[in-house]
Amino acid sequence: MSVQVEKLEKNMAKLTIEVEAEKFVAETVKVYNKNKNQISVQGFRKGKAPQALIEKLYGAGIFYEEAADALIQQVYGDAVKESGLDIVSYPSIELVQVEKGKPFIFTAEVAVRPEVELGQYMGVEIEKVETEVTEEELEAEIKRLQDQNSREITVERPAENGDTVVIDYVGSVDGVEFEGGKGENYPLVLGSNSFIPGFEEQLVGAAADADVDVNVTFPEEYRAEELAGKAALFKVKVHEVKTKEYPEVDDEFAQDISDFDTLAEFKEDLMKRLAERKAETANAEKQQKVMDVVVGSAKMDIPDAMVQKSVDDMMNQYAQQLSSQGLSMDVYFKYTGMTPVQLAEQFKPQALANIKNRLVLDAIVAAENIEVTEEDIDKEVNRMAEAWKLEPAKVKELIEEDVRKDYAAQKALEIITDAAVEK
Numbered sequence: 001m002s003v004q005v006e007k008l009e010k011n012m013a014k015l016t017i018e019v020e021a022e023k024f025v026a027e028t029v030k031v032y033n034k035n036k037n038q039i040s041v042q043g044f045r046k047g048k049a050p051q052a053l054i055e056k057l058y059g060a061g062i063f064y065e066e067a068a069d070a071l072i073q074q075v076y077g078d079a080v081k082e083s084g085l086d087i088v089s090y091p092s093i094e095l096v097q098v099e100k101g102k103p104f105i106f107t108a109e110v111a112v113r114p115e116v117e118l119g120q121y122m123g124v125e126i127e128k129v130e131t132e133v134t135e136e137e138l139e140a141e142i143k144r145l146q147d148q149n150s151r152e153i154t155v156e157r158p159a160e161n162g163d164t165v166v167i168d169y170v171g172s173v174d175g176v177e178f179e180g181g182k183g184e185n186y187p188l189v190l191g192s193n194s195f196i197p198g199f200e201e202q203l204v205g206a207a208a209d210a211d212v213d214v215n216v217t218f219p220e221e222y223r224a225e226e227l228a229g230k231a232a233l234f235k236v237k238v239h240e241v242k243t244k245e246y247p248e249v250d251d252e253f254a255q256d257i258s259d260f261d262t263l264a265e266f267k268e269d270l271m272k273r274l275a276e277r278k279a280e281t282a283n284a285e286k287q288q289k290v291m292d293v294v295v296g297s298a299k300m301d302i303p304d305a306m307v308q309k310s311v312d313d314m315m316n317q318y319a320q321q322l323s324s325q326g327l328s329m330d331v332y333f334k335y336t337g338m339t340p341v342q343l344a345e346q347f348k349p350q351a352l353a354n355i356k357n358r359l360v361l362d363a364i365v366a367a368e369n370i371e372v373t374e375e376d377i378d379k380e381v382n383r384m385a386e387a388w389k390l391e392p393a394k395v396k397e398l399i400e401e402d403v404r405k406d407y408a409a410q411k412a413l414e415i416i417t418d419a420a421v422e423k
Helices: 021-038 051-058 064-083 135-148 251-257 263-297 304-324 329-336 340-367 374-388 392-418
Strands: 002-007 012-019 092-097 104-111 151-154 164-173 176-189 211-217 231-245
Touching (some): 002 064, 012 064, 021 051, 021 104, 104 304, 135 263, 176 231, 251 263, 263 392, 304 329, 340 392, 374 392
Antiparallel strands (some): 002 012, 012 104, 092 104, 151 231, 164 176, 164 231, 211 231
């Protein structure tokens, strides 16, 4: 095999890969042996017709496409290594010469990792990130805990904003009921804005056993096109009005939800935990501010194919997340009305940002000669092995180089964040 490299514009390159004719012929024989039992030739039992006869009857190239695909998969990885390029995209393959008795030749157009010209990255100025927990934040957290430990009770009064009304409803447009416009014993929180605009407001003041005519207009951008912009009437029957009963914030409350005997002790502990949480959040915010400045001052030319690979990876990851929830991408697209192209466009800005961030951090690793020790690697591998329920040795074998690069990038981020000046 031989590999020729041609540098193209915008960090693209073309590999011309030539494979010996004998290897291509051998691959067509493999394809013939794999498929011969499915090919019928008069005068021969299935699987017994010679390869040469089949090629004569069906064309010389009957086995070429599959043979070419298999051979490309076999040799491409070695060709990349031989090229010496740091390739950051999927290859765009084009067949150049596919003919028995001649070398098999194909090209692979690829994106190459861009060079990064760093601007200032040490001592950059950023807006100060607040880390102190305020009394208002403490009270908000206590209110959240109150809500979490509340109970719902039925009340004999007209519904107020924030109450839950249990309703039956039937919707119609021009006197005709429409699909999806009916519900029974539905618990609706007034003020939640979970129904059509204007619907919930008309139930404020309604008591149990009330019958209410709710007149609304569907939004112009409503997901069901046949209802968009249409005026509708909902016949609503109110069965119950419920409200939340909140516990008093006192020593008993503290005892019920914590290991502390007094509210004062609980508040002191809660303040510490909020401070730790806010410090973590503030550090992440500070890191992002630093990266925004550092990436903004760096220069790099990102090839489109590199961005496309990142988008494809993000879409595959999203598909796996949906699959873990029992959903397919087809179902997702059906119910959201989105297309694969639209979803890819949504992912593109984040993909580009991720690429720039990583390229800059890798450049800082090189500029600062940041090294990762074996102790660092083992620590991270053990953490990942515990999370994945795998043996550390297996994790290290599979992704040691990735772990090394990721850890180095994280160290670079910590270094430039620590050196930043908050103003």
